[in-house]
Amino acid sequence: MMKTPLVTVVIPSYNKAKFIIKAIKSVQNQSLKHWKALIIDDASTDATENIVLPIIKDDRRFNYIKLEKNIGISAVLQYALNKIDTKYFVQLDGDDWLEKDALQLLVHKMETSSENAAVAYGNLVRWQQLKKKKRKKLITHKQLQDKYDFITYHPMFYPRFYKTDAVKAVGGWSTNVPHGGRYSEDRQILLKLIPHFSFLHVNEHLYNHRIHDTNNSGKENLDKYAQVNRYLYEKALKDWGNEYEPVFTWINGRLKVKKLNKKT
Numbered sequence: 495m496m497k498t499p500l501v502t503v504v505i506p507s508y509n510k511a512k513f514i515i516k517a518i519k520s521v522q523n524q525s526l527k528h529w530k531a532l533i534i535d536d537a538s539t540d541a542t543e544n545i546v547l548p549i550i551k552d553d554r555r556f557n558y559i560k561l562e563k564n565i566g567i568s569a570v571l572q573y574a575l576n577k578i579d580t581k582y583f584v585q586l587d588g589d590d591w592l593e594k595d596a597l598q599l600l601v602h603k604m605e606t607s608s609e610n611a612a613v614a615y616g617n618l619v620r621w622q623q624l625k626k627k628k629r630k631k632l633i634t635h636k637q638l639q640d641k642y643d644f645i646t647y648h649p650m651f652y653p654r655f656y657k658t659d660a661v662k663a664v665g666g667w668s669t670n671v672p673h674g675g676r677y678s679e680d681r682q683i684l685l686k687l688i689p690h691f692s693f694l695h696v697n698e699h700l701y702n703h704r705i706h707d708t709n710n711s712g713k714e715n716l717d718k719y720a721q722v723n724r725y726l727y728e729k730a731l732k733d734w735g736n737e738y739e740p741v742f743t744w745i746n747g748r749l750k751v752k753k754l755n756k757k758t
Contacts, residue, residue: 497528499555500601501655502580506570507588508536511545513704518549518556520591520702526598530580533588534570535560542588568667568675568682575658575666584655585680589704592653596700600655603696612660612691613684615651616700623706637695641688641734645727648750650680651693652701660691671725677715678722685730713747720749727751 503521507514514533521531533556535542543560550556557577565573571585582604586592596616603614615635622629635651638644664686669675671682684693727740731754738754 499528499530500581501529502578502583503531503586504574504583505533505586505588509538509540510588511540511542513589516591517586517588524597525595531556532574533558534574536570537561537564566674566676568679569669572667578658583658584653591702593700599696603694609692611694612657612687613693614655616696616698618652618701618703620703635695638693644688646751652703672722673718677719681726685726716747723749
């Protein structure tokens with residue numbers, strides 16, 4: 495008898511035909527074999543569908559859905575959330591890939607923890623294509639101390655492995671934010687979760703994040719990310735009791751919170 499899967503891998507994708515095979519193969523090659531995968535194609539205009547369908551046609555663990563119109567990453571994840579029926583899910587962007595033991599280690603961390611956890615995350619390698627050569631960098635995350643620690647912690651967590659009921663309890667992703675939820679969907683949901691749940695760090699390389707010319711987080715969108723992040727930080731701090739004033743700074747063209755000043 496096949497075990498009931500505990501986790502769904504959600505792969506949101508928009509025009510990632512060039513990269514998505516590696517993402518799919520990294521899921522199929524997981525040491526944990528009992529999982530589901532949900533590919534949400536946000537109305538891609540490239541060859542994504544023609545590439546994906548032959549790869550997954552004999553693998554019933556996969557479900558591919560192509561949307562009729564482009565709705566943006568937050569709306570895509572909310573759409574996926576409404577279809578998930580597993581205890582956990584993890585976001586895998588269509589241009590990234592997982593390490594072989596990622597799901598096994600993340601499930602184990604959540605299943606063996608006594609904490610009221612909503613998120614588990616690991617370490618990652620960031621791959622950047624620089625003309626004719628690639629550059630890679632290992633990013634080792636830390637265990638957060640509290641919700642305010644997250645405000646001033648700049649690197650984004652990868653992978654983001656969620657407890658489904660927890661995400662549903664806070665309402666999931668909203669498009670009622672600047673730019674309709676098309677930017678900083680990761681920070682949005684984590685700021686909603688962290689006042690109510692703990693986050694668990696797995697100190698292993700679990701994820702590979704690809705930097706390339708067509709990333710949504712490219713230089714041309716930095717101002718939009720800044721607007722969204724400022725809104726998210728200020729809203730979170732107000733919702734948490736309005737005890738601190740954020741001091742913003744710019745680091746490598748990105749808006750960050752340098753420190754929090756206690757209000758008097």
